[in-house]
Amino acid sequence: MKATFQFPTRILFGQKVIEDLPDELKSLHGWSALVVTDKGLVKAGIVSRVVEVIKTAGMKAEVFDEVSANPTGEQVEAGALAFKAARADCIVGLGGGSSMDAAKAIQLRIHHHEPLRVYDDLLGGDCKITGSLPPLAAVPTTSGTGSEVSRSAVVTLRDVGRKVVIFSPRLMPHVAVCDPELTYGLPGRITAETGMDAFSHSLEALVSKGYHPMADGIALRGIRMVAKNLPIAVTEPKNAKARQEMMMASTMGAVAFQKGLGVIHSLAHALGAVVGVSHGLANALIMPHAIRFNAKAAPGPLADVAAALGVTGKQNGDSAAEAVEALLKRIGLIDGLAQAGVTEEHVPSIVEKAMEDGCHTQNPRPVTPQDMEAILRATM
Ligand SMILES: [Fe+2]
Structure with missing residues (x-):
């Protein structure tokens, strides 16, 4: 058996750590920052x-706030131009997954000049990421994506006609500054949906194929933290403890999923691409059905999940799925995919796109197109 483990990100964590951001940038030789973000956070x-x-720390800061929910190649190019116009020497990715991903892609763009599609991970683009990258600090303002510790950026490229994953360990932020106070203003619904993204990262990492007991331990603890908080x-x-634990669970989920993800994320990516269903909501609604699908393939990990969710009777995939359904009810995610706009005619293209997605190759049970359709229909 051979495996590679990597937990390298420097993480500053806790209330008001945002105030330590300038010192972090200075230690990376950054004096002039481009803050990559979206208009909602400006507002x-x-x-x-x-x-x-x-600025209070004596540094310069310019804002690029053109990032949308699904960042595009055009936004990345505009961000790179803004970096040069501002004579910036470092980047702060401030926001949810979209802003942090856009910041990573802008960071790449500064010294890598081939068309963005060349860096597509599906085409072996990671080998082309060889030059230097300016320092990047990631500052999450939601608790779900965990992009502050991950090494990929997802960008929609018009010339390719799909979302492209740019992947390289070099894209990992130099520092993650995780201040739970930045999430206090999030509405309940967004808190619920993004929180279930964090849950799904830990769940899928725990049950995925492969040998990674360290990721398993982090994932199981992450699930307990989400279930409780x-x-x-x-x-x-504004519950400080709950916001703190959710932000930590989000970071832990993304650390854990270096082990792998599974069928939930393949379907969620397809639902996002075909119908625009929000990522966290898609994960949340698919989860109980995916757990039942995997029940026999991963009985040990799913018994652990049931225990982490407080099941005191029989701990297995079925009771874990029921406990997830109870959690979804408690946080108000009770709608089906039909209410999110998914109709019968979307089914073939969702199934096709989900099968093309690489995540399900790490699922503990092999997934056929018929299986994919059955899980999707159960969720509708
Ligand atoms: Fe996710």
Whole structure:
């Protein structure tokens, strides 16, 4: 048996650690930052707070706030131009997964000049990421994606006609600054959906194929933390402990999924691409059905999941799925995919795109197109 393990990200964690961001940038030889973010965070006042922190430390900061929910190649090019116009020497990715991913792609763009499609991981683009990259600090403002510790960026490229994953260990942020206070303003629904993304990362990592006991341990603890704290964070948005635990569970989920993901993420990616269903909601709704599908293939890990969710009777895939359904009810995610706009005519293309997605190759039970369709239909 051979395996490679890597847990390298420097993580600053806790209330008000955002105030330590300038020192982190300076230690990376950054004095002039481009803050990559979206307009929602500008409106919420979070961008001005972070810019003030940077400027108060005697540094320069310019804002690029053109990132959309699914960042595009055009936005990445515009961000790279903004970096040059500002004479910036470091980047702060501030926001959810979209802003952090866009920041990674902009970081790549500064010294890598071939068309972005050349860096597509599906085409072996990681080998082309060889030049230097400016320092990047990732500052999450949601608890779900974990992009602050992951090594990929997802960008929609018009000339390719799909979402492209750019993957390289070099894209990993130099530092993750995780301040739970930045999530206090998130509405309950977004807290619930993003929180279930964090849950799905830990769940899929735990049951996925492969040997990674360290990731398994992190994933199981992450599941316990979400089960306990997500319902509190949804109903009490300023509960410091719950927000703290959710932010940590989110980071842990993304550390754990270096082991692999599974069928839930393949379907969620396809649902996002075909119908625009939000990533966290798709993961949440698929989860109980995927757990039942995997029940016999991963009985040990799913018994652990049931225990982590507080099941005291028989601990197995079925009871884990029921416990997830109870959690979804508690956090108000009770709609089906039909309510999210998925119709009968979407089914073939969702199944096709989900089969093309690489995540399910790590699922503990092999997934056929018929299986994919059955899980999708159960979720509708
Ligand atoms: Fe995810």
